[in-house]
Amino acid sequence: RNIAQRAMKKATTPEEIIHYIARLLISRPMRASELKIAQTTYNDALKEFTSTPDEAKRLINVGDSIPDSSLPATELAAWTIVANQILNMDETLNK
Secondary structure, three states: OHHHHHHHHHOOOHHHHHHHHHHHHHOOOOOHHHHHHHHHHHHHHHHHHHHOHHHHHHHHOOOOOOOOOOOOHHHHHHHHHHHHHHHOOOOOOOO
């Protein structure tokens, strides 16, 4: 969630947010094919969390740090899912 929060504060468009997260985690922007997947993940997650806002709040409240209340919970939850997706890329994982 903290990575998603940071990206939401630094970038404005979904594409910029995805590239920001990617640069933090894999030190490069996303390729076009990866960007499309991440955008689909964001759109699907946002749709899900918009219909279940309590689930969004539950997700962003996991952990010791407090979520930024100035950011919409549903969007933060959706970007958290995208950040986790990028964290699970082979480039990010240590093998």
